[in-house]
Amino acid sequence: MTGTPPSAPYEPSGDRPVAGGGEQYPSHAGQHQNPEPAPVSGAPEPGPVPGRHQLPGLAGYPQFDGPGAAQYGSEPVEPPLAFTPQPGAPQPPAGYGPGTPQQLPPAGMPPGANPPPPGGLPPGAMPPPAGAPPAELAPKQGYTPPRETLDVGAALTYGWDRFRLNPIPWVGMVLIGMIAWLVVTLLVNMVDVQSLSAVVLLFAVASLVVWLLQAAMIRGALYETDGTPPDFPAFFGFVNAGNVLITALIVFALCLVASIACVFPAIIVGVLCMFALHFVIDQDQNPIAAIQSSVRLVVANALQVTLLALGVLIMTVIGTLLCGLGLLVAGPVTAIATTYAYRSLTNGLVV
Template sequence: MADTPSSAPKDPAGGTPQQGGGSEQFAAQPGQHEGGDPYAPPSGAGHARHEMPGGAGYPQFEGPGAAQYGTEPLEPPPAVATQHASYGMPPQTQQQYGMPQEYGVPQQPGTMPPPGAAPGQPVYGYQLGTPTGLDVGHALSYGLEKFRANLAPWLGITALGVIIYLVFVLVVQTFEPNSLLPLVLLFLAVMAALWLLQAAMVRGALYETDGVKPVFGSYFKFVNAGNVLLTALLAFLGTWIGLALCVLPGLVVGVLCMFALHFVVDQDLGPFDAIKSSATLVVGNIWPVVLLTLSVAVITFLGLLLCGIGLLAAGPISILAVTYAYRTLTGGRVAAV
């Protein structure tokens, strides 16, 4: 009777079972350590257990329809349009002020750089385009329409100016200061309040040109009250010194500083930069600005004739018209009526 073969482990190469036991079971096969890869399959054998015959290693099947990972071409990503934030500024204008065309300059609400700005200077505003000519008649009608469309807040902010004046009169009549110093201090306090009120009205007018109807609290969201007071003080002193000398120089200084507070409130410029920018803008558009100044003076005079009550309308209309001129001459945003 034939002997029944005993179960024995197979060799690693998939050969026949090894006979015997002891150290012979783990004996090296001929040539196993004589160079080469110890895990390489015998010659003539099929693919080893860990060998992957695909074009890139995966999968193990070849032929039509078999995916070859790592060899198929990659599709390019879809093109994504870059959204610029230059608010419509022409490329040549961006280059002029040192701004990158690919990203634009999203900044605080405002207008174009002040005239004479050096390349690379910080720019504030919407940057809507190049400056255009000023139509004084349209500026006045624009102020009137914006005033009528948002009547209550404008009347409220103007009435606050009347209250400040009445408080000043009441304090003077109550305490009757006899020395010069208390009068000067009281006068400066009232003027500071009126200058801040004027800046608040400029802020509201800028909102109107942006196409936003301001509420009462919106008027006081200007940037730097210190710059407002210093700018107004310098313009006030320059005007009164000019008036004391020969009247005409004072009027000239007043016209040159016409847009100073606009540059402070809208672009957060310092006092000297704001006055310089205003003077440059006025000189570059002298005749339309002079005509606008005369028109505002006439409107104010007519308001005074109506026992001062007309100033409740004359003040907002004038501020709105001047702000329209500022935005138009600097190429800033002007919302439609």
């Protein structure tokens, strides 16, 4: 048998001559062909279809025709409205505001840090930390906040209120001081002391105990102004007992020298050194610096401190007239009131 083999079954059919004439497979549109639709009258001719790996044309991608005129496809997007400041409204700083690109911090600056000024930082200067106030709001160098005015009545009332809330440790401290002074007085009266040096030694020991107790009461009063009622061991929480004793000795010597001239100069020296132990215990100053700080503070607030000293003197006299028992209340109240005055005049903490 001879003849031409038939064509592949999936070849496109057409007018193909075969042996014996005629067509082996007639041409039918549909099964494996994409028929082309008939052109519509008046429609534009279709352009070339992009291939599989061919990027589309300009349509569908944002194009820019001039600054700020973004386009998507063939439809332009309206530009942003121009920023018009209102009369009297605060103006934004240069480099900020609507229509202005965001200024990013330089490389290496942590997020949230303030950007450098427009002119840049001076040589060797560090950028301001994150959250720091602007330069125009930062406190000026050498600025000192204004001192509060001292209300003598408020100081004494504060001393009484804090004492009545925690009376037992305060009464115990006053009793220790009274007992120490009575013991020394009885020894001088009962024992026949022939030499002056022995009397001076006894009173020096008594004064030492009284000074330490005074410093302990100031320590307790500082606890009260901090809002922490002290217990008995807390009164002896100071660690600079040496400076306390030296300061007290210097103040005692100054008062003694001033009393040789008259009693009034001794009172003035005592008032000027009223806060010396406070500066030693609270701020750990040396004796000379503490006395100088006390003098400056008293001179700067002479009227208020003088009224406070008069109030303390009146309460002490009244407590002494009540057979000394009134000192159990007057001593703690005046100690707390004096410490309240010290903290108020130095802008310290008062709770």
